[in-house]
Amino acid sequence: MPDPTPVLEIRDLHKAYGSLEVLKGVDLSARQGQVISLIGSSGSGKSTLLRCCNLLEDSQAGDVVFEGDPVRWRGEGLGRHPADPRQVVRIRTNLSMVFQQFNLWSHLTVLQNVMEAPVQVLGREPAEVEAKARDYLDKVGIGDKADRWPSELSGGQQQRAAIARALCMEPRALLFDEPTSALDPELEQEVVRVIRALAEEGRTMLLVTHDMNMARDCSDHVIFLHKGKIEEEGAPAALFGQPKSERLRGFLSATAA
Numbered sequence: 727m728p729d730p731t732p733v734l735e736i737r738d739l740h741k742a743y744g745s746l747e748v749l750k751g752v753d754l755s756a757r758q759g760q761v762i763s764l765i766g767s768s769g770s771g772k773s774t775l776l777r778c779c780n781l782l783e784d785s786q787a788g789d790v791v792f793e794g795d796p797v798r799w800r801g802e803g804l805g806r807h808p809a810d811p812r813q814v815v816r817i818r819t820n821l822s823m824v825f826q827q828f829n830l831w832s833h834l835t836v837l838q839n840v841m842e843a844p845v846q847v848l849g850r851e852p853a854e855v856e857a858k859a860r861d862y863l864d865k866v867g868i869g870d871k872a873d874r875w876p877s878e879l880s881g882g883q884q885q886r887a888a889i890a891r892a893l894c895m896e897p898r899a900l901l902f903d904e905p906t907s908a909l910d911p912e913l914e915q916e917v918v919r920v921i922r923a924l925a926e927e928g929r930t931m932l933l934v935t936h937d938m939n940m941a942r943d944c945s946d947h948v949i950f951l952h953k954g955k956i957e958e959e960g961a962p963a964a965l966f967g968q969p970k971s972e973r974l975r976g977f978l979s980a981t982a983a
């Protein structure tokens with residue numbers, strides 16, 4: 727039986743940048759194997775929410791709970807920070823992030839990029855990590871590019887290298903922030919295929935995307951954020967098929983190609 731404890735839970739999360747309130751009480755729960763898409767207009771707080779999940783950003787109120795273990799905080803309000811650095815490392819290394827701009831190291835080969843964090847951060851044995859890194863590069867379809875520099879790869883190949891790098895951490899969940907937005911349409915599809923395959927093999931994922939087809943095809947739950955609050959959420963068929971809120975209807979008609 728699958729473990730009923732969610733991999734990640736966010737409860738009533740509040741986040742401001744100075745006086746700008748960006749998240750106004752957001753709840754989210756990702757079970758093992760669940761793929762949750764976050765959609766919404768620019769500035770609605772999608773990236774901020776993702777960054778609060780793996781503690782790249784502080785939040786002022788509410789809980790972040792990783793595998794049933796709530797983040798311990800010290801201080802209050804804008805002075806609230808995680809209290810336990812080891813807990814932060816555990817959460818960050820288990821919630822691997824894939825960014826819009828790939829963020830590969832240009833001075834390292836593709837293989838070295840994929841091996842870097844497991845060896846340097848987790849202290850794993852290089853020979854073992856190399857074998858895994860090559861497997862993950864094969865899995866995303868660029869095994870033949872292992873010894874190239876990132877600058878020698880297309881955008882779609884670089885993003886797939888970034889996905890292999892995230893996988894090589896063997897995290898409990900993957901967090902994607904608009905992984906296809908920097909790509910031309912034909913390269914976008916190579917990355918969508920990799921993400922769909924990861925969804926099908928039961929990976930837990932949070933996916934911020936402007937691509938409604940990807941949200942519909944890859945996820946089993948979709949959250950529509952509007953001005954820092956969840957305006958509507960549900961299964962993709964219901965959310966895209968029969969949107970209830972006027973705002974979601976407006977958003978979907980504006981994003982339809």
Ligand SMILES: Nc1ncnc2c1ncn2[C@@H]1O[C@H](COP(=O)(O)OP(=O)(O)OP(=O)(O)O)[C@@H](O)[C@H]1O
Nearest residue numbers: 743746748766767768769770771772773774775904
């Ligand atoms: N580091 C920051 N300092 C101050 N304000 C910020 C910072 N990062 C984001 N914001 C503000 O927080 C709000 C939410 O931003 P966020 O990046 O989460 O939106 P988003 O939904 O990801 O938008 P997009 O679709 O454009 O990526 C915006 O008003 C933005 O200007």
Ligand SMILES: [Mg+2]
Nearest residue numbers: 772773774903
């Ligand atoms: Mg964003």
